[in-house]
Amino acid sequence: MLRSLAALLLLTTAAAADTADGQALKAMTWDQIVEEARGGTVNWFMWGGADNINAYVSGYVADRLKSDYDITLNRVPITDAAEIVNLVLTEKEAGVTDAGTVDLIWINGENFRSMKQADLAFCGYTDLFPNNTLVNWDNPAIANDFGVPVDGCEVPWNTVQFAFAHDSATLVDPPRDMAGLLAWIKANPGRFTYPAPPDFTGSVFVRHVFYHAAGGPDALLGPFDQARFDAVAAKTWAILNEIEPFLWREGRTYPTTVTQLNELFANGEVAFTFNYDPAQFGIAVQAGIYPETVRSYGLADGTIGNTNYTLIPFNSPNKAAAMVLQNLLLSGEAQLEKAKAEVWGAAPAIEIGRTSPQVQAGFAAIEAHPSVVPAAELAKAALPELQADWLTAIEAGWTANVGN
Amino acid sequence: MTVARLQLMAGVVLAAALIAPLVPLAIWSFAHGWRFPDLMPRQYSLAAWTFALSAQSGVLSSLWTTFAIAGATTVVAAVIGLPAGRALGLYDFPGKRIVLLLLIAPALVPAIAIAPGLHAVFLHLGLSASWTGVVLAHLIPVIPYMTLILAAAFARFDPVHEDQARSLGARPWQVFRHITLPMIGPSLLIGSLFAFLVSWSQYLLTLVIGGGKVQTLPLTLYSFAAAGRNDITGAIALIYILPGVVVLIFTARRITGRHPSLARGLAP
Numbered sequence: 001m002l003r004s005l006a007a008l009l010l011l012t013t014a015a016a017a018d019t020a021d022g023q024a025l026k027a028m029t030w031d032q033i034v035e036e037a038r039g040g041t042v043n044w045f046m047w048g049g050a051d052n053i054n055a056y057v058s059g060y061v062a063d064r065l066k067s068d069y070d071i072t073l074n075r076v077p078i079t080d081a082a083e084i085v086n087l088v089l090t091e092k093e094a095g096v097t098d099a100g101t102v103d104l105i106w107i108n109g110e111n112f113r114s115m116k117q118a119d120l121a122f123c124g125y126t127d128l129f130p131n132n133t134l135v136n137w138d139n140p141a142i143a144n145d146f147g148v149p150v151d152g153c154e155v156p157w158n159t160v161q162f163a164f165a166h167d168s169a170t171l172v173d174p175p176r177d178m179a180g181l182l183a184w185i186k187a188n189p190g191r192f193t194y195p196a197p198p199d200f201t202g203s204v205f206v207r208h209v210f211y212h213a214a215g216g217p218d219a220l221l222g223p224f225d226q227a228r229f230d231a232v233a234a235k236t237w238a239i240l241n242e243i244e245p246f247l248w249r250e251g252r253t254y255p256t257t258v259t260q261l262n263e264l265f266a267n268g269e270v271a272f273t274f275n276y277d278p279a280q281f282g283i284a285v286q287a288g289i290y291p292e293t294v295r296s297y298g299l300a301d302g303t304i305g306n307t308n309y310t311l312i313p314f315n316s317p318n319k320a321a322a323m324v325l326q327n328l329l330l331s332g333e334a335q336l337e338k339a340k341a342e343v344w345g346a347a348p349a350i351e352i353g354r355t356s357p358q359v360q361a362g363f364a365a366i367e368a369h370p371s372v373v374p375a376a377e378l379a380k381a382a383l384p385e386l387q388a389d390w391l392t393a394i395e396a397g398w399t400a401n402v403g404n
Numbered sequence: 405m406t407v408a409r410l411q412l413m414a415g416v417v418l419a420a421a422l423i424a425p426l427v428p429l430a431i432w433s434f435a436h437g438w439r440f441p442d443l444m445p446r447q448y449s450l451a452a453w454t455f456a457l458s459a460q461s462g463v464l465s466s467l468w469t470t471f472a473i474a475g476a477t478t479v480v481a482a483v484i485g486l487p488a489g490r491a492l493g494l495y496d497f498p499g500k501r502i503v504l505l506l507l508i509a510p511a512l513v514p515a516i517a518i519a520p521g522l523h524a525v526f527l528h529l530g531l532s533a534s535w536t537g538v539v540l541a542h543l544i545p546v547i548p549y550m551t552l553i554l555a556a557a558f559a560r561f562d563p564v565h566e567d568q569a570r571s572l573g574a575r576p577w578q579v580f581r582h583i584t585l586p587m588i589g590p591s592l593l594i595g596s597l598f599a600f601l602v603s604w605s606q607y608l609l610t611l612v613i614g615g616g617k618v619q620t621l622p623l624t625l626y627s628f629a630a631a632g633r634n635d636i637t638g639a640i641a642l643i644y645i646l647p648g649v650v651v652l653i654f655t656a657r658r659i660t661g662r663h664p665s666l667a668r669g670l671a672p
Contacts, residue, residue, distance in 0.1 A: 048631075049632070049633065051628075051636060058462070059460055076616040077624065077627040087612075094527035095528075101615035101616065102615075257630075267439050267440035269440070287635065288435070289632070
């Protein structure tokens with residue numbers, strides 16, 4: 001008893017082959033890196049709130065990593081990637097430069113900008129990946145993460161595009177553009193709300209209104225411009241304050257997370273929910289959270305799309321294993337598996353045309369979940385994401401002018 | 405109405421108030437969709453339990469992790485709390501009030517205030533992201549409970565009994581085993597129970613110090629609760645509650661010195 005307790009107390013994470021030195025890895029060939037990685041472990045910190053995504057990672061991905069490379073995948077479920085950015089930052093401040101906790105993070109947007117600005121990311125190694133040829137780095141939506149150049153500091157995993165969901169049993173014909181939606185909100189008091197920014201999803205809804213107020217995103221692209229922001233922001237706050245009395249609970253309060261909005265939608269309190277990843281609607285229907293009559297759609301004036309990525313922190317001690325995992329995630333087979341509606345329904349981050357004929361046939365055979373609007377249909381009217389400085393300004397402005 | 409009857413009613417009401425919030429959790433764990441205004445779920449499913457008990461979900465492995473950490477924390481807290489409680493309960497010494505204040509402080513200061521600083525210290529010591537670090541971090545909120553409960557026990561304790569045993573030739577261990585331990589036993593048990601449950605319910609300290617690598621059940625539970633998966637949250641929550649209830653049932657008799665009062669009240 002005492003001995004086992006002592007053993008327990010002494011138990012710390014045993015390090016296998018240490019591959020913290022990223023510069024040394026960059027000088028190697030891919031085969032050498034795979035050899036370095038063999039037998040190791042990779043700690044992947046990722047949002048853990050969807051059981052089917054968890055099952056894909058802990059099942060399909062972990063099994064292939066084990067059988068093909070003898071690497072153990074330790075999936076660490078988290079609620080918010082920002083916590084992990086802070087963790088890596090604290091490690092850096094404490095001088096932990098080669099024995100960090102995190103080997104891989106699922107990340108994008110403001111969190112990526114924070115990591116890149118603070119030099120917390122391992123960069124410039126993606127050319128080594130055999131599957132890097134499947135990535136279209138000439139596509140600005142891949143090469144820029146919320147307007148911040150990726151610069152080889154992260155690897156694309158999924159592409160998503162914002163969509164609205166409604167219950168076709170109670171609302172047959174939802175408004176199909178932003179002007180129509182704003183009119184619908186005023187005509188149907190109490191039936192709409194959105195999560196208060198800086199919630200990720202609430203923030204992107206407000207940006208759609210911001211684009212609408214600006215008459216399209218073209219004038220907003222590029223670096224932050226205070227004068228342009230002020231002009232558009234004034235109009236945006238006016239629109240949002242005008243609809244506020246017609247929102248759920250007369251706009252006196254807003255949901256703080258998209259989870260709360262989803263719950264209001266599931267219980268029929270509001271007529272719409274929305275998400276950056278339309279696959280989530282299919283997942284919720286499969287889990288019984290939403291009725292099977294839920295349908296989703298984009299707006300005629302377009303919805304915002306983005307790419308999400310995986311990133312290796314600068315102080316990861318298992319960089320080789322993390323790289324092997326990133327390369328595996330990019331493979332046509334792994335991207336096809338997660339694109340299947342019954343697995344996840346996530347749109348690929350690679351060019352399907354560059355994959356093998358079997359993989360291409362697999363993608364062609366995918367049947368979308370009836371509740372999930374096909375990515376190709378959404379892509380007909382796609383809007384770019386703004387640079388991160390715009391995002392923070394819009395979020396702060398909303399809090400001061402609308403959510404006060 | 406007799407006193408026994410009133411006691412029984414009070415017991416039933418108290419038990420109902422404690423158990424009632426758990427009923428929706430249990431229903432949720434078997435529900436396939438449970439939406440307003442339905443009084444009960446339209447469909448039932450074992451999917452949440454199948455997932456929660458599968459190896460992929462990691463629930464069972466985090467159950468053992470949580471058990472081992474709470475157990476180790478309790479043992480270490482008892483080893484520290486026994487001499488500390490004895491000193492505080494039996495002796496008066498200069499600065500005793502300050503020692504008491506410092507002891508209570510961790511129970512009063514919220515974990516969120518100390519966690520970031522603690523993380524930095526533990527990083528320097530190489531203790532973060534390890535079981536050892538998490539056990540040490542849990543000791544911070546646990547030791548006040550253990551020490552103060554034992555201090556109260558020792559305040560009622562008369563060391564003359566130990567002197568007597570020693571005068572009859574008992575060795576230190578024999579004195580502890582046959583005199584001290586039986587006399588403070590119930591308090592040690594209560595202290596251990598508190599220690600176990602306080603460690604069992606830690607979220608923030610485990611998250612920050614464990615760096616996500618020490619995956620206890622509250623962490624797994626919260627990631628599903630935050631994502632709105634009420635069915636899986638319900639299943640994991642019931643698994644999470646179970647050990648606490650089991651520990652309570654097995655120790656209730658020793659704490660009160662009788663059977664659990666409800667069971668006694670129901671007996672003829």
